[in-house]
Amino acid sequence: MRIAVLGTGTVGRTLGSALLRGGHEVRLGSRAADNEAAVAWVAEHGDQASAGTFADAAGFGELVINATAGAASLDALALAGEQQLAGKVLIDVANPLDFSRGMPPTLTVCNDDSLGEQVQRAFPEARVVKALNTVTAAVMVQPSLVPGQHTVFVAGDDAEAKATASELLGELGWPASSILDLGDITAARGTEMYMALWIRLWGALGSAVLNIEVRPGMAPAG
Amino acid sequence: MRIAVLGTGTVGRTLGSALLRGGHEVRLGSRAADNEAAVAWVAEHGDQASAGTFADAAGFGELVINATAGAASLDALALAGEQQLAGKVLIDVANPLDFSRGMPPTLTVCNDDSLGEQVQRAFPEARVVKALNTVTAAVMVQPSLVPGQHTVFVAGDDAEAKATASELLGELGWPASSILDLGDITAARGTEMYMALWIRLWGALGSAVLNIEVRPGMAPAG
Numbered sequence: 001m002r003i004a005v006l007g008t009g010t011v012g013r014t015l016g017s018a019l020l021r022g023g024h025e026v027r028l029g030s031r032a033a034d035n036e037a038a039v040a041w042v043a044e045h046g047d048q049a050s051a052g053t054f055a056d057a058a059g060f061g062e063l064v065i066n067a068t069a070g071a072a073s074l075d076a077l078a079l080a081g082e083q084q085l086a087g088k089v090l091i092d093v094a095n096p097l098d099f100s101r102g103m104p105p106t107l108t109v110c111n112d113d114s115l116g117e118q119v120q121r122a123f124p125e126a127r128v129v130k131a132l133n134t135v136t137a138a139v140m141v142q143p144s145l146v147p148g149q150h151t152v153f154v155a156g157d158d159a160e161a162k163a164t165a166s167e168l169l170g171e172l173g174w175p176a177s178s179i180l181d182l183g184d185i186t187a188a189r190g191t192e193m194y195m196a197l198w199i200r201l202w203g204a205l206g207s208a209v210l211n212i213e214v215r216p217g218m219a220p221a222g
Numbered sequence: 223m224r225i226a227v228l229g230t231g232t233v234g235r236t237l238g239s240a241l242l243r244g245g246h247e248v249r250l251g252s253r254a255a256d257n258e259a260a261v262a263w264v265a266e267h268g269d270q271a272s273a274g275t276f277a278d279a280a281g282f283g284e285l286v287i288n289a290t291a292g293a294a295s296l297d298a299l300a301l302a303g304e305q306q307l308a309g310k311v312l313i314d315v316a317n318p319l320d321f322s323r324g325m326p327p328t329l330t331v332c333n334d335d336s337l338g339e340q341v342q343r344a345f346p347e348a349r350v351v352k353a354l355n356t357v358t359a360a361v362m363v364q365p366s367l368v369p370g371q372h373t374v375f376v377a378g379d380d381a382e383a384k385a386t387a388s389e390l391l392g393e394l395g396w397p398a399s400s401i402l403d404l405g406d407i408t409a410a411r412g413t414e415m416y417m418a419l420w421i422r423l424w425g426a427l428g429s430a431v432l433n434i435e436v437r438p439g440m441a442p443a444g
Contacts, residue, residue: 104408106333110415112323138442146439155422182422186326190419193332197412200377200404201436209439214423217368217431220360 004029004061006054006076008037011093011137012067016041018141020048022171029057029080058084063091063164064126070096070115071108074122086125089161091168092116092188093132093140095195104199107192116155116188127161129154130188131169134198136208143173143211150211153180155187180214226251226283228276228298230259233315233359234289238263240363242270244393251279251302280306285313285386286348292318292337293330296344308347311383313390314338314410315354315362317417326421329414338377338410349383351376352410353391356420358430365395365433372433375402377409402436 005016006029016026028038028051038051050060058064058080068076073094077085096115097105109115116130131154132140139145143152152174154162166179182190202208227238228251238248250260250273260273272282280286280302290298295316299307318330318337331337338352353376354362361367365374374396376384388401404412424430 101334104411111328111332111418139439142442145442146437148437150437151434180423180426182426187422189326190422193415193418196333196415200409200412201402204402204404205436205438207438207441209441210437211439212373212434212436214427214434215368215370215372215432216427216429217361217433219429219431220364220367 001025002027002060002062004057004064004080005067006057006064006080007067007069008035008041008051009067009069011140012065013037013041014137014141015065015067015093016049017045018172020045024048026050027052027057027060029054031076031079054080055084061088063089063168066090066092066094066119068094070094071098073115074118077119077123082123082125085123088126089164090119090123090126090128091132091165092119092128092130095133095192097195104196107195110189110193112189114186114188114192116185116192120157120185127156127158128185129156129158129161129165130185130191131155131165134191134194135211138209139211141172143178145209146211148213149175149178150213151178151180153182153187153191155182155185155191157184223247224249224282224284226279226286227289228279228286228302229289229291230257230263230273231289231291233362235259235263236359236363237287237289237315238271239267240394242267246270248272249274249279249282251276253298253301276302277306283310285311285390288312288314288316288341290316292316293320295337296340299341299345304345304347307345310348311386312341312345312348312350313354313387314341314350314352317355317414319417326418329417332411332415336408336410336414338407338414342379342407349378349380350407351378351380351383351387352407352413353377353387356413356416357433360431361433363394365400367431368433370435371397371400372435373400373402375404375409375413377404377407377413379406
């Protein structure tokens, strides 16, 4: 499949490289077509890899991944172009983190709204799936770094889009039984607000390579 | 130990009953000394159980548990009395959930503050430990309802108070290795904001009897 990855940071490049290994064609999108990180990434990865502006990438991709910084995502997606997102599965892996007030970061949107919802409202024809934003880039593409089975979430309004995203998660190493569908795109509030806990887990464990396993229990007796 | 449990809802009564089984004396506190739920609970549990106003309970307890509704916790603790909380370990298990706008609930405080921090600021001499607010009442007192080992968090500014709270968690069935210390009381933001995810997990799994296991991973090669 031709996949656009918007964002040339660690998350975008890590996802892009993993998708190339999976046999996809990947175009990294950034604000400037001569973005250094993107040019270096293309040089490293050969002819299935390409780079361009957000619009170049979105035009190329049959599926689009938003891996831009959350605070910049709406602008980046506007540059990608509403028409070029229309009808496509848009996997939103961004978190609306605001580091401007120091550590720990706060969220630019939360509680009664989320970045996932903002993206879906701003691009109503895109088929937004919130996914992968609860793990660090290395775990996104190599879940086996964390022992045993652990959980990745999908949320979105379009069941087919969630199925497509789940297939892609499967290619990245996430067994179907590890993928938990949280419902519609409003559930992005849950996975984005989990960042406030995730950052503390990172601090407590001393490494961002971590995840949670969600485990159901039994009803209490009586 | 003499323990005050503020709040006579499911959480307060469930914790109170479990602490009685563990050999503690428990006084439930509520706004009115003749609170029906509290009176019935005392009648059911015999002479180590008692009930009274928030102030009666706080005066009785060597350790205090805040199990009131989060939106009412600061008022309830004010009625308990600042002097009666001073120097005591105060385990805050409440979540600042606001159901007034329907489901899903929002939080009355989040992002750059938390109920745990508000409580610590309002009662600076209390030794606040945020704990147990990430699981439903049944799991708080019977973690074995969820198979395998899973995680409970403590957060607070006073290391000794966290050690005391962790001992009490041990009595409730939480192995020491399942207790994760997230740091100071600001980490309450993390565990309270996790509610936004927890509510979606409840919906997705169809039961509130669930928990997460936090699992560290290995650093990626290269």
